[in-house]
Amino acid sequence: MKFWRNIRTLGLYQLALDIITMIRVCKMFRQGLKGFREYQIIEAAHRTHPIFSFWDKKKQGRITFDTLDFIAEEGHFPPRAIQITQKKPSWRTEQEIQSLCNLLQVMDSYRNYDEPLQMLLAKVTRFERFGRRRVIVKKGQRGNSFYFIYLGTVAVTDDEDGSSAFLDPHPTLLHKGSCFGEMGLLSTAVRRATVVCMEETEFLVVDREDFLANQLDEEVQKESHYRFSFFRKLDLFSSWPDEKLWKLVPMGKVEKFAYGQLITKDFADSSFLIFICKGSCEILRLVDLASSLSYYKWIWQCLELIDDRPLRAHLKEPYPEKRFKEFQIKSYPLQDFTALKLLHLQKACEQEGTSLNERFQDPENTLPKIMGPKIRSRFPYPIKCSMVNTKFGELPKEAVVGVYMKVHTVEEGETVGFHQAFLPGAQRDLRPMGLMSLGAELIRVRREKFCELLDNETKGKLLSTEIDYPSDEELCQRFLKENHWNVFRKDLIRLLMESQQKPPFIPSYPRKKEIYNPKSLILDLCNIKKRSKPCRPVFMASQKYLPPLRIIQAISAPRHKIQELLPQYKNAGVLI
Ligand SMILES: Nc1ncnc2c1ncn2[C@@H]1O[C@@H]2COP(=O)(O)O[C@H]2[C@H]1O
Numbered sequence: 001m002k003f004w005r006n007i008r009t010l011g012l013y014q015l016a017l018d019i020i021t022m023i024r025v026c027k028m029f030r031q032g033l034k035g036f037r038e039y040q041i042i043e044a045a046h047r048t049h050p051i052f053s054f055w056d057k058k059k060q061g062r063i064t065f066d067t068l069d070f071i072a073e074e075g076h077f078p079p080r081a082i083q084i085t086q087k088k089p090s091w092r093t094e095q096e097i098q099s100l101c102n103l104l105q106v107m108d109s110y111r112n113y114d115e116p117l118q119m120l121l122a123k124v125t126r127f128e129r130f131g132r133r134r135v136i137v138k139k140g141q142r143g144n145s146f147y148f149i150y151l152g153t154v155a156v157t158d159d160e161d162g163s164s165a166f167l168d169p170h171p172t173l174l175h176k177g178s179c180f181g182e183m184g185l186l187s188t189a190v191r192r193a194t195v196v197c198m199e200e201t202e203f204l205v206v207d208r209e210d211f212l213a214n215q216l217d218e219e220v221q222k223e224s225h226y227r228f229s230f231f232r233k234l235d236l237f238s239s240w241p242d243e244k245l246w247k248l249v250p251m252g253k254v255e256k257f258a259y260g261q262l263i264t265k266d267f268a269d270s271s272f273l274i275f276i277c278k279g280s281c282e283i284l285r286l287v288d289l290a291s292s293l294s295y296y297k298w299i300w301q302c303l304e305l306i307d308d309r310p311l312r313a314h315l316k317e318p319y320p321e322k323r324f325k326e327f328q329i330k331s332y333p334l335q336d337f338t339a340l341k342l343l344h345l346q347k348a349c350e351q352e353g354t355s356l357n358e359r360f361q362d363p364e365n366t367l368p369k370i371m372g373p374k375i376r377s378r379f380p381y382p383i384k385c386s387m388v389n390t391k392f393g394e395l396p397k398e399a400v401v402g403v404y405m406k407v408h409t410v411e412e413g414e415t416v417g418f419h420q421a422f423l424p425g426a427q428r429d430l431r432p433m434g435l436m437s438l439g440a441e442l443i444r445v446r447r448e449k450f451c452e453l454l455d456n457e458t459k460g461k462l463l464s465t466e467i468d469y470p471s472d473e474e475l476c477q478r479f480l481k482e483n484h485w486n487v488f489r490k491d492l493i494r495l496l497m498e499s500q501q502k503p504p505f506i507p508s509y510p511r512k513k514e515i516y517n518p519k520s521l522i523l524d525l526c527n528i529k530k531r532s533k534p535c536r537p538v539f540m541a542s543q544k545y546l547p548p549l550r551i552i553q554a555i556s557a558p559r560h561k562i563q564e565l566l567p568q569y570k571n572a573g574v575l576i
Pocket residue numbers: 137143156172174179180181182183184185190191192193194195250251252253
């Protein structure tokens with residue numbers, strides 16, 4: 001009693017009570033939050049007809065499938081599937097295993113196995129979810145499990161606690177759909193690396209006994225041999241003995257990328273050397289069009305076409321004499337007097353001491369354009385739009401855009417990532433280039449690890465395969481050319497289709513506003529004035545590579561009617 005009285009006087013009793021209460025509250029919060037999350041996942045009271053059912057003739061019974069059972073918050077492993085993985089393998093029913101197997105198809109590494117093996121894995125796998133910074137496997141330790149990543153990202157590091165992954169600007173990352181932990185399960189091997197979660201990550205785990213019982217070790221060996229035989233076939237390694245090549249094999253894994261999937265934003269800046277095993281990839285460059293002289297010239301030429309005069313000329317009223325000259329020229333019937341106009345214009349230019357090609361550079365120039373009638377002469381009055389300064393002069397703000405241009409295609413058996421790496425820094429092409437898959441299978445190896453094996457002969461071979469990538473100016477000119485051709489092609493198709501006089505096929509669009517609108521990828525120079533506020537989503541380039549910039553795919557500029565360029569098509573349909 002005395003003891004308790006002492007404690008009471010010391011306040012320790014109260015402290016202990018407080019701590020117990022706090023623990024209880026925390027526990028309730030934890031449970032509450034979990035419950036809340038589960039609620040978010042399952043909540044679907046408003047959904048209609050969640051149960052899909054049909055009569056199975058063979059089984060003479062009704063088969064029902066509650067779609068809600070396998071619905072989860074986007075990307076998360078569904079709660080119903082979690083329940084199945086929590087059961088002992090022998091308690092899982094055939095149907096449950098099949099449902100799990102269907103669900104796991106989203107993971108590339110799982111899908112690669114043949115169907116019977118997939119079913120065996122679905123029977124034994126269990127689910128785990130870990131938070132950021134959690135170490136999953138530790139280098140040097142004995143391995144007990146093999147992991148599929150259902151959601152999230154992990155990093156593979158050489159240190160024991162995985163902390164380097166958060167300091168390294170280019171850590172080795174494994175994403176949703178990959179697997180790891182197989183090497184430590186092979187006979188006497190220990191973990192070759194540490195794997196740490198970069199964010200909250202969901203795994204499907206196969207334990208050592210099940211891994212070996214299902215002969216997954218043989219699958220792993222098969223994959224290693226695949227990598228070895230791929231490297232063996234490359235001319236780059238023809239001088240390497242087998243033992244040396246086997247050192248390269250565990251440095252990377254085979255990764256699959258879907259068509260159009262971005263592999264890396266900037267391969268020169270990343271620390272990887274990439275070998276293309278199957279398919280091909282495109283090297284892409286994000287070009288800031290406003291930094292190109294050709295684009296600058298072209299934009300001003302197009303803007304003049306809008307109403308025959310340079311945009312800036314509208315800001316000042318022309319002298320009466322000039323206005324009269326212009327009136328005279330404009331008042332000719334356009335189609336019949338084009339040649340005459342040209343002659344007149346040339347004379348006028350000579351008088352003014354300018355050549356036709358220089359006209360776009362002269363903001364004061366108010367002479368009309370020389371070709372036939374225009375389409376969309378919408379602005380007979382001054383155009384007002386905000387301008388920005390570029391290195392060549394002012395451009396309308398709307399016209400400062402970027403495009404992704406293909407620089408080069410990398411084919412099967414080629415490598416990416418050592419471009420000009422052996423040149424002195426100042427001579428290197430340091431422009432950021434992205435790599436996009438056209439449906440490719442590749443192996444990524446860390447450059448510094450590869451350099452440990454690199455000899456002079458291999459270096460020489462790498463140098464001999466190097467090519468110079470086109471400059472931004474060349475890419476821009478190519479874009480303008482391709483854009484011109486695409487616009488012409490579309491105009492032509494429209495012209496020819498018009499003749500068929502059938503009502504055009506118009507797909508019915510959902511009424512809801514969509515996030516993706518293909519029109520947002522077209523810069524419409526004819527409506528440049530109207531676009532004070534972009535009404536469509538603007539695709540922005542990454543700040544790291546360029547200033548904020550709208551990304552476009554095509555430019556629709558004021559242009560001459562196609563019938564004028566191809567007089568034989570004047571009566572559309574006659575030639576079809
Ligand atoms: N270069 C690499 N690229 C991708 N994964 C790797 C790489 N090195 C090791 N791993 C994986 O990281 C795991 C660490 O544990 P294990 O050695 O069991 O198996 C290893 C591989 O699955």
